Amino acid sequence: MKTPVTGSFELIKNLNTACILNAIREKEPISRADIARKTGLTPATVSNITAELIDLGLIGETERGESNGGRKPVMLMIRPHVCYCGAVHISSNFIEVAVTDINATVVWSENRPLQRGIRPDEAIRLVIELLYKAQAFVPVGKKMVGIGICVHGLVQIEEGVMLFAPNLGWENVRIGDLIQTEFNLPVYVENDVRAMALAESWCGLARNAVDFVYLYIGTGIGGSIMFNNELYKGYGGFAGEFGHSTIEPDGPLCTCGNRGCLQAYASENTVFKNYCARKGITEEDLEYADVISLAKNGDEAALDEILKSVRYIGIEVGNIINAFSPSLIILNGNIVKLGNVVMIALDNEINAHVLKYTHSRTRIVFSRLSDRAPIRGAASCVIRDLFEYPRRFLQ
Ligand SMILES: [Zn+2]
Structure with missing residues (x-):
């Protein structure tokens, strides 16, 4: 629902503004001279646009920074409560x-x-x-x-x-x-x-990552690809449906109608159903969150069912690394609450499936934004x- 920008002058001004704002956001507090160096814009352009942004209230001047011998430079910061x-x-x-x-x-x-x-x-x-x-x-x-x-x-x-x-x-x-x-x-x-x-790139672990892949494990499994600072949607608009990658052609039926999708093996619903069946518990008497708590508190069957799902997730993460070679993959969902035990299992599985040398270039992290x-x-x-x-x- 964006309004297109008209006229090339306005377009360039907007691009320069976005460039300056992002430089401030990444490195604040930052001096005008450092913004010019970082963005490649002329000091005059930086000075004009930052003056306008101060008028708008979006950025403000703060205490003076370190000097390189001369006068201490005035530093600029985003004003997060402007609106x-x-x-x-x-x-x-x-x-x-x-x-x-x-x-x-x-x-x-x-x-x-x-x-x-x-x-x-x-x-x-x-x-x-x-x-x-x-x-x-x-x-x-x-x-x-x-x-x-x-x-x-x-x-x-x-x-x-x-x-x-x-x-x-x-x-x-x-x-x-x-x-x-x-x-x-x-x-x-x-x-x-x-x-x-987008939240990860704005205020999470991907703040400085230009390209990364995001994988969410919930009742469904979804993904997202950030490419060149933009969400990559693909020609049809459906890029990132990693949950429906086929793991086993004759596997169990998935909600999408196909068989053997990752989601059919590793979603919260699958883990929950498998755990309840294994323990002979009626599904109405438990919630998925309980399975996570049980695993944390030493219930071996709960941990085992979760780690089985992690195995499939690891296969898919390996596929993602082989396909995209991203600098960063962020995982989120309830399983990340189990921390290291999941990370170690994931890492072992990824190592078994990626091409030699490629995995070490990709950092795998668990989101800290959690439910937010x-x-x-x-x-x-x-x-x-x-x-x-x-x-x-x-x-
Ligand atoms: Zn599916």
Whole structure:
């Protein structure tokens, strides 16, 4: 739902602005001279644009930095509370709405469960109600400048449409238009796993990574590819569906209708069902989160079922390394809460499947954003645009 930039002068100015803002974000506090060195822009351009950004309130001058002999330079920093974002996460069983600053730090949030079979119009009414509540938590004198929404399933981001949300059974929900009409603010709709990857690049472990791959292990398994600082969507828009890589052609049936997908072997649902069957426990008496806690507390069957799933995840991570050779792969989901025991099993499996020499070049890490990744990702959709076109948001 972006407005195209018209005219080459405006385009260049916006590109230079984004360049300067990113330099500040990465290295703050930073002097004007260092911004010029880092970006390759002339000192005059840096001086003009930073003056304008100070007027807009997006950056501020701070204490003087270290001198190289002459006068100490004035340092510049982002002002994270210049304005605020609305953030919405629609998962398959709850809605979270939050207010964040422009570091995507949550200042207020509220969760509501989604009843099974809820209609899209009912859910959107709930989102609107919570967003009105959220606006009251924006500090006096400040504005909410945009709303980011991340949802599970297939999304048409340009039109802000939820094309298909399998777990909710929704199709063609024009959520972007509906929220935009209500609040008259820019609205961004993104797939939840892509939003999580964006959060990593904005405020997580991928802050300085230009290319990385993100893998989320939940009730489904999804992925996202960041290429050249942009989310790579592929020609059809569905890139990153690592959960549906075939592990075994004659394997168990997957929710997508195919057989033997990674998701059919390693999703939370699979681990949960296998554990319950192994222990003879009725599924209603337990939740997946309990299996993680049991594994942490020494239940061998729980840990064994989880590590079996990690084996399949490791095969896929190995495939990803062989295919993309990324500098960084970030994993998120409940299994990362088990830390080292999962990392060691994962590493062993990856080593067994990657080409010699390639694995050592790829860093594998567990996300530290944890359950906050989707909501911070939703906010990041707004903030990314704010940093590209600050005048549009703050003038
Ligand atoms: Zn599948």
